[in-house]
Amino acid sequence: MTMRDLIAELAGATPTQEELRKRYEETKAYCETHFGVTLTDEDHDRVEKIWQDLEAGREVESL
Known part of the structure; x- marks a missing residue:
């Protein structure tokens, strides 16, 4: 595998x-549906x- 092939593979595997x-x-939708957990933007941040x-x-502060 060439370096070019490796970089192309990595770039293709990296989500946008x-x-x-x-x-x-x-x-988020899965958690709300299956676990009854509502995640807010503050939770995400x-x-x-x-x-x-x-x-x-x-x-890290306690969760």
Whole structure:
């Protein structure tokens, strides 16, 4: 496999912002339907901050 082939494969496997947003909406709907959990934009923002903190090696507040 050439470097060009590898990069093309990785680029093709990386979801676009639109695909990520669609996946988020589908997951949110699934949680609401199957678990009775309503996720707000604030919940989403909080989880995003937690992921950023984890990736940066910072202490994470309790969930």
